[in-house]
Amino acid sequence: MYPSTLPAAVAEGAGRPLVVGSGIAGLYVALRARELGLRPTIVTKATLDDSNTRYAQGGIAAAIGPEDSPARHLEDTVRAGGGLVDRTAARILVEEAPRRIADLVRFGVPFDTVEGQIALGREAAHSRTRILHAGGDATGLQIEETLKRRAIAAGVETRERTSLRRLYLDSSGRLNAVLVREGERGGEIADEGPVVLATGGAGSLYRESSNPSVATGEGVAVAARAGALIVDMEFMQFHPTVFFREGAPRFLLTEALRGEGAWLRNELGERFLPRYHPDAELAPRDIVSRAIHSEMERTRTRCVYLDATAIPRDRLFARFPTICHFLSGFALDPSRDLVPVTPAAHFMIGGVSTDHEGRSSLSGLLACGEVAATGVHGANRLASNSLLEGVVFGERVVRQLLHPVAGGPRPPPREIALTLPPGAGRPPPEGVLVELRETLWEEVGIVRSAAGLRRAMRRFEQLLTRLEPPRPELPPSPAAHSVLTALLIARAALAREESRGAHFRSDYPRPRPEWRFHLGERVVPAPRG
Numbered sequence: 001m002y003p004s005t006l007p008a009a010v011a012e013g014a015g016r017p018l019v020v021g022s023g024i025a026g027l028y029v030a031l032r033a034r035e036l037g038l039r040p041t042i043v044t045k046a047t048l049d050d051s052n053t054r055y056a057q058g059g060i061a062a063a064i065g066p067e068d069s070p071a072r073h074l075e076d077t078v079r080a081g082g083g084l085v086d087r088t089a090a091r092i093l094v095e096e097a098p099r100r101i102a103d104l105v106r107f108g109v110p111f112d113t114v115e116g117q118i119a120l121g122r123e124a125a126h127s128r129t130r131i132l133h134a135g136g137d138a139t140g141l142q143i144e145e146t147l148k149r150r151a152i153a154a155g156v157e158t159r160e161r162t163s164l165r166r167l168y169l170d171s172s173g174r175l176n177a178v179l180v181r182e183g184e185r186g187g188e189i190a191d192e193g194p195v196v197l198a199t200g201g202a203g204s205l206y207r208e209s210s211n212p213s214v215a216t217g218e219g220v221a222v223a224a225r226a227g228a229l230i231v232d233m234e235f236m237q238f239h240p241t242v243f244f245r246e247g248a249p250r251f252l253l254t255e256a257l258r259g260e261g262a263w264l265r266n267e268l269g270e271r272f273l274p275r276y277h278p279d280a281e282l283a284p285r286d287i288v289s290r291a292i293h294s295e296m297e298r299t300r301t302r303c304v305y306l307d308a309t310a311i312p313r314d315r316l317f318a319r320f321p322t323i324c325h326f327l328s329g330f331a332l333d334p335s336r337d338l339v340p341v342t343p344a345a346h347f348m349i350g351g352v353s354t355d356h357e358g359r360s361s362l363s364g365l366l367a368c369g370e371v372a373a374t375g376v377h378g379a380n381r382l383a384s385n386s387l388l389e390g391v392v393f394g395e396r397v398v399r400q401l402l403h404p405v406a407g408g409p410r411p412p413p414r415e416i417a418l419t420l421p422p423g424a425g426r427p428p429p430e431g432v433l434v435e436l437r438e439t440l441w442e443e444v445g446i447v448r449s450a451a452g453l454r455r456a457m458r459r460f461e462q463l464l465t466r467l468e469p470p471r472p473e474l475p476p477s478p479a480a481h482s483v484l485t486a487l488l489i490a491r492a493a494l495a496r497e498e499s500r501g502a503h504f505r506s507d508y509p510r511p512r513p514e515w516r517f518h519l520g521e522r523v524v525p526a527p528r529g
């Protein structure tokens with residue numbers, strides 16, 4: 001079904017790739033492609049500035065310190081990944097990291113320095129100080145602004161408020177057209193060039209989320225509907241510390257704060273993490289998130305508290321200016337006050353399955369960044385490896401754009417097939433996204449069980465019956481795409497009857513060796529007749 005050679009039309013049109021998304025992955029691919037003589041267009045569903053990238057605080061990991069090496073970075077990445085890291089992908093990530101950092105420096109990203117040397121920070125589960133940051137805790141913003149400026153100056157064409165809605169394949173399964181919608185107007189690009197999916201994650205589909213509202217997982221759904229292999233959707237990473245106050249934005253409080261010495265306290269004022277893990281505040285994210293979840297259940301509260309009062313005030317304000325500024329808006333001074341926090345959905349580990357060159361299972365469709373599942377994070381991402389993933393695999397995608405070679409990911413040992421119901425094509429009911437977020441958080445969140453996952457799936461299936469277009473060739477609404485992505489997460493979470501990495505099942509609370517493999521999902525056409 002999936003051809004092993006690139007279609008001639010795509011190969012001929014390779015000079016004009018369509019890059020979907022304007023985060024680090026999309027901007028980097030477009031800029032490098034332009035530098036190397038191609039003529040990419042970026043389409044992005046809101047403005048160029050809207051992305052997860054812009055909010056990244058802690059930084060970007062790379063083994064460039066004198067005490068560090070790619071081998072150590074590899075070991076930390078593999079250790080964090082719960083037995084599912086693709087070692088080859090991870091080796092590529094850590095070994096190519098210093099060269100990609102050099103590219104970012106060449107483009108002008110103003111990484112923070114100490115005495116003329118790039119300053120390095122420490123984060124949970126990294127055995128060395130290897131996190132580069134910029135503007136203190138404004139790393140993503142600095143990277144995004146720099147790449148955006150350079151891309152525009154280099155002549156990359158950009159189209160804001162333009163959404164990818166559908167990919168069309170020819171009769172042999174080759175990608176041959178793309179539907180994008182500009183604002184409320186419809187419009188088709190019958191593009192012959194390859195498509196680079198860089199649409200980011202799905203964190204904002206959860207009620208508690210660190211992500212901005214653009215992170216609705218549409219890219220995964222669009223690719224899935226075209227028949228692309230999707231993997232690892234059960235692994236949604238939750239960040240342990242997001243600012244909690246009713247009605248306030250869920251602003252992330254980077255783990256670098258705990259790296260600098262901040263502790264977590266429960267409602268009773270107790271430091272609780274040493275009871276859960278020997279590394280206490282520096283334990284892996286999933287362990288910290290579950291520990292907080294369990295303390296919140298025990299004390300019947302909706303938050304715990306981050307205590308950064310042991311960090312000297314000057315250091316706190318110099319290293320975390322964005323956070324201190326944000327908290328001042330709520331009359332909180334972290335050098336003095338405890339800050340209320342909750343865990344929140346943060347990073348989509350799974351997504352469109354790709355090989356090490358960014359090739360998906362569909363000819364002509366490449367993917368990189370958070371939407372792609374390279375296997376580099378296994379079942380649990382090591383902090384600060386995702387900005388890096390965007391540039392390392394982004395560079396490899398550019399190589400494919402220049403010199404396309406056939407290939408694609410290896411199918412996983414187990415795939416779940418999903419047939420979409422013909423729908424009524426009706427508009428989304430009022431409050432559908434609120435309900436979707438609530439259901440994902442309550443039933444497909446930090447602690448899951450078969451009963452809750454089944455309830456969630458039933459609801460998502462009902463919604464799809466209402467939202468799906470009545471004929472398969474019609475473009476689904478963004479809400480239908482988001483519901484499909486939610487369903488893919490819930491189905492994979494139900495199928496994986498064990499706990500591993502970011503996926504925790506109360507009915508199967510331990511990893512099971514027989515489950516040490518990646519799980520695939522594929523949308524298949526309904527049988528005729």
Ligand SMILES: Cc1cc2nc3c(=O)[nH]c(=O)nc-3n(C[C@H](O)[C@H](O)[C@H](O)COP(=O)(O)OP(=O)(O)OC[C@H]3O[C@@H](n4cnc5c(N)ncnc54)[C@H](O)[C@@H]3O)c2cc1C
Nearest residue numbers: 021022023024025045052053058059164200369370384387
């Ligand atoms: C608060 C926060 C802090 C973080 N801190 C760190 C950190 O310190 N270090 C680290 O490594 N990682 C961090 N991460 C994760 C990291 O920021 C992301 O994984 C990474 O930026 C993803 O980059 P991307 O280019 O793949 O996607 P994004 O940056 O999310 O960009 C996706 C783009 O695609 C567009 N898009 C989506 N759907 C469509 C569509 N259908 N049509 C057109 N356009 C579309 C979006 O509008 C957006 O422009 C953090 C994330 C958050 C939310």
